[in-house]
Amino acid sequence: MFRHLLKLMWNKRRANSMIFLEILLAFVVLFGVFAFVFYNMDRYRSPLGFNYEQTIGIRMDFDDELDSLAVIELQNRIHREMIAMPNVEAASFIGPVNPFGGNTWQTGTEVNGQQIRTQMLFADYRFGETAEVTMTDGHWFTEDDMKGKYIPTVVNAEFKRRYFPDVESIVDSVFDINGEHIVVGVTGDFKYKSNFAENFPLTFYPQMERLGEGDPYEMMVVRLRPNTMAETEEDIFNLLVDNTKNTEVVIWSMAKDRNKANRPVMIPMVILLVISGFLLINIALGLFGVLFTQINRRRAEIGLRKAMGATSGQVTLQFVLEILIVTVMALLLGAFFAVQVPLLELTPIPGKFFYYGILAAVTIIAVIVLLCSFLPSRQAAGMHPANVLHEE
Amino acid sequence: MIEIQNVTKAYRTDTIETIALHNMNLSVPSGEFLSIMGPSGCGKSTLLNIMGLIDEPTEGTVSLAGKPITGYNGKQIARFRNEQLGFIFQSFHLINDLSVVDNVELPLLYRKVGGKERRRLALEALAHVGLSNRATHFPNQLSGGQKQRVAIARAIVGRPNIILADEPTGNLDSHMGDEIMDILLKLNAELGTTIVMVTHDERMAKKTHRLVRLSDGERVS
Numbered sequence: 001m002f003r004h005l006l007k008l009m010w011n012k013r014r015a016n017s018m019i020f021l022e023i024l025l026a027f028v029v030l031f032g033v034f035a036f037v038f039y040n041m042d043r044y045r046s047p048l049g050f051n052y053e054q055t056i057g058i059r060m061d062f063d064d065e066l067d068s069l070a071v072i073e074l075q076n077r078i079h080r081e082m083i084a085m086p087n088v089e090a091a092s093f094i095g096p097v098n099p100f101g102g103n104t105w106q107t108g109t110e111v112n113g114q115q116i117r118t119q120m121l122f123a124d125y126r127f128g129e130t131a132e133v134t135m136t137d138g139h140w141f142t143e144d145d146m147k148g149k150y151i152p153t154v155v156n157a158e159f160k161r162r163y164f165p166d167v168e169s170i171v172d173s174v175f176d177i178n179g180e181h182i183v184v185g186v187t188g189d190f191k192y193k194s195n196f197a198e199n200f201p202l203t204f205y206p207q208m209e210r211l212g213e214g215d216p217y218e219m220m221v222v223r224l225r226p227n228t229m230a231e232t233e234e235d236i237f238n239l240l241v242d243n244t245k246n247t248e249v250v251i252w253s254m255a256k257d258r259n260k261a262n263r264p265v266m267i268p269m270v271i272l273l274v275i276s277g278f279l280l281i282n283i284a285l286g287l288f289g290v291l292f293t294q295i296n297r298r299r300a301e302i303g304l305r306k307a308m309g310a311t312s313g314q315v316t317l318q319f320v321l322e323i324l325i326v327t328v329m330a331l332l333l334g335a336f337f338a339v340q341v342p343l344l345e346l347t348p349i350p351g352k353f354f355y356y357g358i359l360a361a362v363t364i365i366a367v368i369v370l371l372c373s374f375l376p377s378r379q380a381a382g383m384h385p386a387n388v389l390h391e392e
Numbered sequence: 393m394i395e396i397q398n399v400t401k402a403y404r405t406d407t408i409e410t411i412a413l414h415n416m417n418l419s420v421p422s423g424e425f426l427s428i429m430g431p432s433g434c435g436k437s438t439l440l441n442i443m444g445l446i447d448e449p450t451e452g453t454v455s456l457a458g459k460p461i462t463g464y465n466g467k468q469i470a471r472f473r474n475e476q477l478g479f480i481f482q483s484f485h486l487i488n489d490l491s492v493v494d495n496v497e498l499p500l501l502y503r504k505v506g507g508k509e510r511r512r513l514a515l516e517a518l519a520h521v522g523l524s525n526r527a528t529h530f531p532n533q534l535s536g537g538q539k540q541r542v543a544i545a546r547a548i549v550g551r552p553n554i555i556l557a558d559e560p561t562g563n564l565d566s567h568m569g570d571e572i573m574d575i576l577l578k579l580n581a582e583l584g585t586t587i588v589m590v591t592h593d594e595r596m597a598k599k600t601h602r603l604v605r606l607s608d609g610e611r612v613s
Contacts, residue, residue: 001501004494011489304485307446308546309474309502311467386447389481390437 005318009325019290019323020330023369026283027334027361033272035341035357039349040196040265049156049190050099051132052254054089056229057098058220060240061248071216078220078243079126085235087228092126093217095207099131099192100257111175116163118155118177119200121192122207122217128154128185130221138171138185141206150174150182151205156190159201177203194261221254229253280364284372291323291376302380303388312381319377320370327369331362393422393586394443394554399452401438401609412438414609416452422553425580425587427597430606436590437558439606443588444477444556445469457553474502478547478585482559484539486531492542493518493527499550517545521575537568544575548585555579557589561596573599 009016062071075093082091097103097120108117127133128140133154141152155170164170173183181203191197207217224232233251240249295302302315310318338358342351401413413435420426420443428436441447442454445461454461456476464472478499486495496514505513518524521541531539540560547555557576561569573596579585589600597603605613 003507004497004501007494008487008489300485301487303446304487305498305502306470307444307473307479308499309470311470311502313467314470314502384447386438386441389446389485390441 001314001318002321005321005325009322015294016326019287019326022283022286023327023330023365024334026279027331027365028338029279030276030361030364031334031338031354031357033276033357034360035349035354037269037273038356038360039353040269042353043191043197044195044262046191046199047134047189048192048195049134049188050192051223052099052258054226054229055131055221055223055254056233056236057101057252057254057257058222058236058240059218059250060220060244061218061246062216062244063246068216074243075217078240081239081243082220082222082236085232085239087225087232088236089223089225090126090130091220091222092124092130093220094121094123094127095217095219097121097192098219098221100194100254100261102193102261104193107177109175109177111163114163116175116177117201118159118203120177121202121204123204124206124217125152127204127221130223132223133190134188136186136188137169138183141184141204145184146206148182150180152184153177153181154185154187154204155183156187156199156202156204158189158199159203160186162201181205194258194265196262196265280368283365284368287323287369287372288376291319291373292379295319295376295380298380299383299388302383303385306383306385307389315381315383316374316377319380320373323369323373324366327366331365335362393424393457394418394420394588395453395455395458396439396443397453397455399439399442399449399454401435401442401447402450411609413442413449416609416611418604418611420586420588422586423580423584424602425577425600426589426602426604427600428588428590428604428606429592429594429597430612434606435609436606438609440556440558440588440590443554444479445473470502474499474550476553478550478552478555480540480543480547480555480557480560482562484531484536484543484563486539486542486546488531490530491527492523492529492531492534495531495542496545496549498546503550513549514545517549518542520548520579521545535568536564537571540564540568540572541575544572544579548579548583552585554586554588557587559590559592561591561593569593569596 062074066074079091079093082088097105105120106117107120108115110116125141125143125146128135133140136157140154145152160170170183171185174180189199190202191199222236237249237251241247305315305318335358338354341347342354396416396418399413399416400411403410403412416439418439428439430436438447442449445454456472461469461472493511493514496517497510500510500513515524515527518527521544523538523541523545526534526538531542534542555576560576561572564572576587576589577599580587591597603613604611
């Protein structure tokens with residue numbers, strides 16, 4: 001029976017070419033969308049590496065006339081007063097790259113003959129506790145670390161994975177990145193740009209209070225007690241205006257900033273999924289239409305097959321198999337081209353997401369084709385041979 | 393072999409009831425070549441369809457090979473049609489997307505017959521109707537007479553005991569009609585196949601063993 005159907009489908013290849021093309025194109029679109037969505041969902045699910053809930057970001061402006069020691073003294077005073085506020089759990093200074101802020105500071109250097117590229121975040125010794133940074137080795141630099149010979153530095157897990165994969169621990173390693181640094185700790189994953197960001201090698205180190213030079217921190221990260229954001233914002237604003245003598249204070253919710261940072265990926269993803277949904281509806285309706293038309297055109301054949309001894313089940317199976325054969329051919333061709341993407345490493349996205357994309361696209365199309373072919377096929381099976389043969 | 397007892401067939405709509413056959417009784421013994429004649433709409437094809445189990449009587453019973461068909465389910469009837477009956481239609485009903493030999497194989501697809509055996513039987517049936525050289529052709533490459541010979545090969549490939557032919561020469565000129573009739577007569581004579589043929593052609597009917605005439609759904613002779 002199967003060979004008979006293959007032969008029949010081959011002989012009707014022109015008539016089936018449009019369904020073939022429709023399924024092939026649908027596969028290509030769905031494969032691309034699913035690979036993109038799976039990859040980004042995987043990124044989204046991987047941990048950020050720090051806590052942003054109940055946390056506010058603050059940008060302030062210090063008097064340009066203040067020297068660095070005065071700024072450090074002022075910042076320490078702000079910190080003392082802020083931490084004394086009842087709703088503040090922790091606070092730290094950072095800058096100029098802040099989580100979800102969209103800024104990047106990147107540098108490259110050579111360590112032991114190896115070219116290292118890293119993004120940098122400047123933060124004080126309180127940031128690890130304030131942002132509840134997940135540490136996998138060592139610790140976040142402390143006030144005591146500031147007094148050592150080298151600049152205390154924390155790197156992220158990706159930094160270690162990429163540049164020191166064979167070393168058990170890089171804590172206490174010393175290398176030169178704009179000065180001599182000692183690694184005191186390694187964080188887990190740390191995605192400060194958004195939930196969808198790639199893990200990129202990162203280096204955290206203190207800026208002015210250790211170096212005594214450069215620009216002062218201009219931002220703060222402040223973790224509040226749950227549900228106190230609204231009532232605390234004004235107190236914090238007043239505290240900062242009083243201390244800096246400057247009203248250029250901006251306070252924002254880091255959770256809202258995170259949503260904003262996720263949008264450039266989230267919105268296209270939702271749009272693509274909606275388009276894919278419409279595409280699937282279109283395929284379903286198209287298949288319904290084509291199958292109903294084909295079955296109406298083939299009423300005499302259905303009557304004939306039943307007269308020759310085909311049962312209703314066999315007629316149903318024939319039409320379902322016919323459309324499945326076209327579907328399988330289209331999906332095989334589509335999958336052949338799709339696997340070239342990971343095999344030839346055409347994109348930096350890991351290959352497994354393309355294989356998942358192929359699997360999901362094949363499954364969804366196969367299910368839709370089966371569902372859409374069943375009803376018209378049942379209708380065909382229900383035809384009375386005497387009636388349809390007589391009509392002819 | 394075929395026993396029709398008190399068969400009535402009525403087609404009903406909301407407002408009209410049309411009686412296609414009324415209280416029909418007919419017995420066709422094994423090996424007989426019977427022709428059925430009558431004006432258009434007298435119920436000839438309906439009778440043939442009921443004999444071929446592709447239509448059900450409103451009343452009455454049909455027995456084939458001594459077995460009353462009443463109470464058979466869809467699968468049993470399909471199997472009975474496949475193994476015991478062969479059909480020949482006025483308009484051939486060949487599948488244009490299949491080659492001649494694939495068309496002939498069709499009834500065997502619904503039996504447990506292997507591919508090679510199917511092909512052998514189909515070629516044998518084609519040889520029987522003198523179309524071996526057209527096995528790989530497609531129906532649209534054949535003349536009307538050749539198409540009907542393919543349909544006969546398809547009807548006999550499963551070695552049925554009964555062939556039901558609905559105006560098999562109706563779409564053919566007299567020369568081709570004679571050729572088809574000769575094949576049917578040969579099948580009946582050589583293989584002992586029971587044939588029931590509906591025809592409008594008195595000349596063809598006279599070549600058969602017995603003629604039954606219908607009028608307005610009733611048997612008149």
